[in-house]
Amino acid sequence: MSAPSPRRWPVLLAAATAALLLGVVAVRDTGPLTQQERIESISRRVACPTCQGESIAASRATAAEAIRAEIARQVATGQRTDDEIIGFIESRFGASVLLLPRSTGLDSLVWILPVAVLVVAAAALAAALARWRRTALPVAEDDPGVESAAPPRPPVARRLAVAVATVALAAGGGWFVAAQSGQRLPGQSATGGIEESTATLLSQARSLNFSDPKASVDLYGRVLEVDPDNVEALTYRAWILVLAAREASDEVKLAAFAAADGQLRRAIELDPGYPDARCFLGVLLFRYAGDARAAKEQLDTCASMDPPAVVQGIVEGLRGEVEAALEEG
Amino acid sequence: MTGTVSRRTAAVSAAVAVVLVLLVAMLARASGGPDPVVESPLLGRPAPEVRTTTIDDEPFDLARRKGSWVVLNFFNSTCVPCREEHGDLVAFAESQVGAEDPVELYSVVVDDTDAAVRAFFDELGGSWPKLRDPDGAITVAFGVALVPETWVVDPNGVVRLRVAGRVTLDILRSEIAVLRGEA
CATH class of the missing domain: 1.10.8.640 (Cytochrome C biogenesis protein)
Incomplete structure (x- = not known):
């Protein structure tokens, strides 16, 4: 059985790599x-x-x-x-x-490099063997006038093509093994992303509450599209509406306050234990509806629920004003 | 022939140099010191859901604390660093009483009983709420592997700081001041 021709080495190499990859799969x-x-x-x-x-x-x-x-x-x-x-x-x-490295990002090198090294090493071995065969062929020693029988080196274009094919095989094989064997975690890039969620939208909206009310209202609106009963979105969209309408015409102001009143009451109905909605409704009732008694009820309930610092800061001074209005009235 | 060998030597040397530079760069990026302020995939992201009860059976929902700065301290009554840091937490909690925009402090009980936690606080002080985590859901949600760990959540509900290991009053004060833009 004779050794395979050097010309067949790339074919054999590709076949061996394919068999290895199929085995992995x-x-x-x-x-x-x-x-x-x-x-x-x-x-x-x-x-x-x-x-x-x-x-x-x-x-x-x-x-x-x-x-x-x-x-x-x-x-x-x-x-x-x-x-x-x-x-x-x-x-x-x-x-x-992760006990199994990921198939993406830097982790993928764990899968790609061994395959790439294997393919490149096999190609280098094949090239070395071919060269060895060329130099090992007998030379007519008895007849110095006769040239060596060794075949000439392959043309540059062919050697280049083999090199490109080897690199492509190494990279493709490595990628294939990484894709088949590595952790494929959905929704994550090489930098590690977490998909946008309602919580993300709410946090973004919060951060824009006062700096960009329009963008904030849009974000709360997006939350309400997917979760119409989201108490936080209902409450803060209503509150921003109230703040934005303060400088508007009476007609716009009345419409905005009526809408905000409805949304705040809806939030309270959905979650009676949410202090923010009660505090904001209290502000709305006192400042814009002039109903100190109803405002006090909401503000007292809110205070009993230990509202967060920002909300507490908004209503802190107002409670005294409400008390004073009730004493006068 | 000598030229080929020297070219090969140069190529191999260059490859080794590149690998060494990459290794040094990776080591330089890695955490080398005992800095307790550490990275987490959660930093800059909305805080995980924390809906539980305190050991006094009061309901607690972290999402309802938006609008306040919140410190969550994961602890266990048998852990030595937890005991060592407790004095600083007590001092921090006291410093927030009457503050203009007080930071809220909560302890998350990791793998411990209500009775042991009560005894711990009776002995060492501190009256802030202690949150139950009976099945470890909060601990896993924050990626806490060892106690103590301390996390800071901003008024927008975004995770801003993680301190692994013993926290001190200085760390809490200085880091929160930086996060608030006061320093």
Whole structure:
């Protein structure tokens, strides 16, 4: 059996790489079936954050048990895939809890580099063998007038094509293995993103409450589109409406106050324990409807609920004015 | 031949140099000191949901504290650094009484009983609310692996600071002043 021609080395190399990659794909787990299997499968992919090289499936540390309980909760709700659950844990503890490196970002180099090195090393070995064969071919020693029988080196264009093919194979193979074997965490980029949520919109809206009321109202509106009963969005959109309408014409002001009154009462109906809505309704009733008695009721209830500092600051001076108005009236 | 060898040597040397530079750059980026103020994927993001009860059975919802600066201290009554930092937390809580825009302090009980927590506070002082976390959901939501840890949430409900390990009065005061734009 003769050795393969050097011309066939790239073909053989490509075939060997393809077989290796197919092997990797073939041995991939098809996934767990029951909830308990899902919990165990996910737990095996997450490192215990307080242990050395131990998964949370094996660890009995407090943090590991808490994470396992969280996984069980998320599996039970059935709203997230395995990858999404692992993505959630990574978004809280960082990438160090991933036992299986990610298939994206810098982590992907863990998968790509070995394949790339393997392919490049095989190509280099093939090139070395080809050169060795060329130089090892016999030379007609008895007849110095006869030239060496060694074949000439391949043309530059062909060598270049082989080099490009090798690099492409190394990169493509590495990427393929990374995509098949690495953690694929949804909604995350190489810089680690968390998808926009209602909480994000609410935080953004809050930060713009006074600096850019229009943008803030728009953001609260977006929250209410997906969650019409969101108490915070109802309350603060109404409050910004009140503040923005103060300088408007009487007609606009009345319309705005009526709308705000309705939204604040709706928020209180949805969550009677939300102090902010009660405080703002108290302000609205006293300042713009002139109803000190109704305002006092709302302000007293708000105060009894320990409102946050900003809300407390808004109504602090007002309560004295309301008391005074009631004494006069 | 000598020229080829020297070119190869130069190429290998350059490759080794590049790898070394990358390694040094990575090491330089890594946390090298014992600075307790640490990174977290949650910094700059809305705080996780914290809906629970205090050990006195009062309801607590972190989302309802928006409008206040909030400090959450994760602790356990048997942890030594928790005991060591407690005096600073008491001093911090006292410094907020009567302040114009007081910071609210809450303890999150990690893997501990109500009775042990009560005994801890009876012995060392402090009257701020202690939040239950019986199944570890709050601990996991914040990515807390070891206690003590202290987090600061701003009035917009955004996580702004994480202190891993023992916190001091100086750290709390100076870091919150910076976050508030006062320093």
